[in-house]
Amino acid sequence: IAGITQAPTSQILAAGRRMTLRCTQDMRHNAMYWYRQDLGLGLRLIHYSNTAGTTGKGEVPDGYSVSRANTDDFPLTLASAVPSQTSVYFCASSDETGIGYTFGSGTRLTVV
């Protein structure tokens, strides 16, 4: 089934540890995005990539980094996790029309 695969589905992480959230798509979409969902704040853009080899900062990029080595993969790395990064993280992609993102099922991350 075409779509976006995120891993892990959930994780409890000790503060200060490094963590990479994985995201893979099989739709050959050029653009990919990472959002975090927090109660009362909705979905906020962390980082994005318009095409392989390029990345950009979103609304809340601090403490996160991304890479886009190829079209299909867009990992999100927390270099040193802090409790405020406890959230649900969604990866998404869109084609060149930009109309209607396809989202993954999310990764629930708890930093303790």
Add this chain to the structure above:
Amino acid sequence: DQQVKQNSPSLSVQEGRISILNCDYTNSMFDYFLWYKKYPAEGPTFLISISSIKDKNEDGRFTVFLNKSAKHLSLHIVPSQPGDSAVYFCAASLQLSDYKLSFGAGTTVTVRA
């Protein structure tokens, strides 16, 4: 500061009646608007969209209205069904420059049988 606002965090409606979800935005440059629906433990799914050159778009039971002068859009669901119980996110983008979406905080709809 959030550029897309959904001021009603929740809405409860009787099955068969109309659900009206509201969304306001502050950036007058937004030219494309979307609604997403989200069930628990799933990612958001695209529901319906509208371009800024239109004031209404309809798809089955779902209709989105856009009032550019008021910077306001709304989603109407008629008739509401139990399966419509979900969180609904309003989103906006600047298509001429990029496709990044700005989302509202979401409205949780509960349809009562």
